[in-house]
Amino acid sequence: MSKKSDTGEIEKAREILRGAGLRSTPARISVLIALQKGSKPQTHAELSDRLVPLGFDKATVFRNLTDLTDAELVSRTELGDHVWRFEIRDPSHDRSSHPHFVCVDCGVVSCMEGLELPDANQKKTLNIARISEILVKGHCLTCEPL
Numbered sequence: 285m286s287k288k289s290d291t292g293e294i295e296k297a298r299e300i301l302r303g304a305g306l307r308s309t310p311a312r313i314s315v316l317i318a319l320q321k322g323s324k325p326q327t328h329a330e331l332s333d334r335l336v337p338l339g340f341d342k343a344t345v346f347r348n349l350t351d352l353t354d355a356e357l358v359s360r361t362e363l364g365d366h367v368w369r370f371e372i373r374d375p376s377h378d379r380s381s382h383p384h385f386v387c388v389d390c391g392v393v394s395c396m397e398g399l400e401l402p403d404a405n406q407k408k409t410l411n412i413a414r415i416s417e418i419l420v421k422g423h424c425l426t427c428e429p430l
């Protein structure tokens with residue numbers, strides 16, 4: 285049993301929630317930890333598969349994902365298949381400063397740091413819109429080796 289690390293994990297989750305002004309409910313903590321453990325963005329269905337056995341229903345998981353997204357702790361991506369994928373936001377990672385590559389097969393997101401957005405720091409790149417993020421879609425080399 286790794287009770288010790290579990291407690292630390294929960295404490296950390298509480299701290300993050302407190303910092304965002306959210307109440308630390310058991311469901312919210314579990315959703316946050318499940319997202320932190322995922323190595324890639326996860327769908328509501330994938331998270332439910334892990335959390336329903338712990339006693340949370342799918343609607344609760346969804347409601348908490350929405351709360352975490354609204355509080356900007358979690359970011360939400362859609363790959364064109366009408367399925368939202370959720371991942372922990374890294375506050376030190378400015379997603380608008382460089383484009384991202386997202387694999388439409390497995391959902392892995394990679395930074396394309398070498399590519400700078402024009403005037404990204406002004407965030408008003410074009411007169412037509414304020415660009416928040418550029419996503420480049422394709423198949424990663426794990427899913428489709430060259």
Ligand SMILES: [Zn+2]
Nearest residue numbers: 387390424427
């Ligand atoms: Zn892939």
Ligand SMILES: [Zn+2]
Nearest residue numbers: 379394395396
């Ligand atoms: Zn990035």
